[in-house]
Amino acid sequence: MKKRFRILFFSTITLLLLFVLFTTIQKDKYFLLHKEYRHQTFNDKIPLNNIFANETVHFKNKDAYNAFYRELKNNTQKNKSTTLLLKDAMIWLPVIEKILIQHKIPTDFKYVAMVESNFKNVVSSRDAVGYWQLKETTAREFGLEVNEEVDQRLDPIKSTHAACRFFKQAYKQFNSWTMTAAAYNRGMGGIQRAIINQEKNEYYDLELNSETSRYLYKLLAVKDLVEHPSKYGVKLYNWRREPVRTFKVTYTIDNLEAFAKSNGTNLFVLHLYNPWLLKKTLTIKEAGASYAIELPMPKSIQKDTLTTISAK
Numbered sequence: 001m002k003k004r005f006r007i008l009f010f011s012t013i014t015l016l017l018l019f020v021l022f023t024t025i026q027k028d029k030y031f032l033l034h035k036e037y038r039h040q041t042f043n044d045k046i047p048l049n050n051i052f053a054n055e056t057v058h059f060k061n062k063d064a065y066n067a068f069y070r071e072l073k074n075n076t077q078k079n080k081s082t083t084l085l086l087k088d089a090m091i092w093l094p095v096i097e098k099i100l101i102q103h104k105i106p107t108d109f110k111y112v113a114m115v116e117s118n119f120k121n122v123v124s125s126r127d128a129v130g131y132w133q134l135k136e137t138t139a140r141e142f143g144l145e146v147n148e149e150v151d152q153r154l155d156p157i158k159s160t161h162a163a164c165r166f167f168k169q170a171y172k173q174f175n176s177w178t179m180t181a182a183a184y185n186r187g188m189g190g191i192q193r194a195i196i197n198q199e200k201n202e203y204y205d206l207e208l209n210s211e212t213s214r215y216l217y218k219l220l221a222v223k224d225l226v227e228h229p230s231k232y233g234v235k236l237y238n239w240r241r242e243p244v245r246t247f248k249v250t251y252t253i254d255n256l257e258a259f260a261k262s263n264g265t266n267l268f269v270l271h272l273y274n275p276w277l278l279k280k281t282l283t284i285k286e287a288g289a290s291y292a293i294e295l296p297m298p299k300s301i302q303k304d305t306l307t308t309i310s311a312k
Helices: 002-029 062-075 080-102 107-117 136-141 156-174 177-186 188-198 210-227 256-262 267-273
Strands: 050-052 055-057 244-249 291-296 305-309
Touching: 050 177, 050 210, 055 177, 055 210, 062 210, 080 107, 080 156, 080 210, 107 156, 107 177, 107 210, 136 156, 156 177, 156 188, 177 188, 177 210, 256 267, 267 291
Parallel strands: 244 305
Antiparallel strands: 050 055, 244 291
16 A cells, blocks of 8 residues: 555656646747736737837747846836936937938937936946946047046937947948847947857847847837837827027137036036036147037027137
8 A cells, every 4th residue: 555655656746747847848949928927917918029120029938028028017117217217218219319310220229228328327337328328448439539528428419429330330240230239238249259159140049148138128128118108008298308509619618617607507507418528628629629518598599509619
């Protein structure tokens, strides 16, 4: 009797282990997005066919879906930070999109700034700065000025042009917008080394670090949120960037506080509108060089103006 019981017990344990193993293997092998467990309000709302920069984004395993879902969950919580993020998105996405079009870059790349910084001039633990989270060497390589007086990584317009130059160079190297997005996170050198070492050319086939492996799904998540907000119970408002006056400065300014005062404002407001100005001075280091300083538009002026400030 005891022998029969032991045989039955061990047989049951063995069958359970085999069932768990089989289920695990099958789940990884035949991952189906629409059959996975989802958070309450997200059932049937996540698209199965996804496009980023005119290229299909593939979900080959549950880690890909989890990256997509996690970003959606973070950005669809009804709290103040999400409201502020979407407000900034409505202000800056159209501005960035125009610059991308000028450079003939797919407009989906505007979501890179959203993922990188939430449209905040933040400094990362790796010393990446601004909306596009550019490191100093990269910023200089793609045409930005970074010194003791000026850090153009903090200029949303200038830094967007620099990011576009990066995208162009990366696409020329990889011939894929998907790989270009990955390279923005990992670096062109890092992606190229992965391709050579692993002998694979597809983003979805490469064994990359966790952050880069999730990167494209994060971009896709914020894109789906902005383009289809009603799916997630989110409402977008038509926020616009505040009109400004732009001063083209062609000579050294020894006292920015006096400059601000002479134009009807103060140094705090000048730095608020021009965070790329780091000091109280602005030096023209090369003949023919100039800077564009923005100040709030007076209520009496209806349209944007461009004023040239030059040596007398």
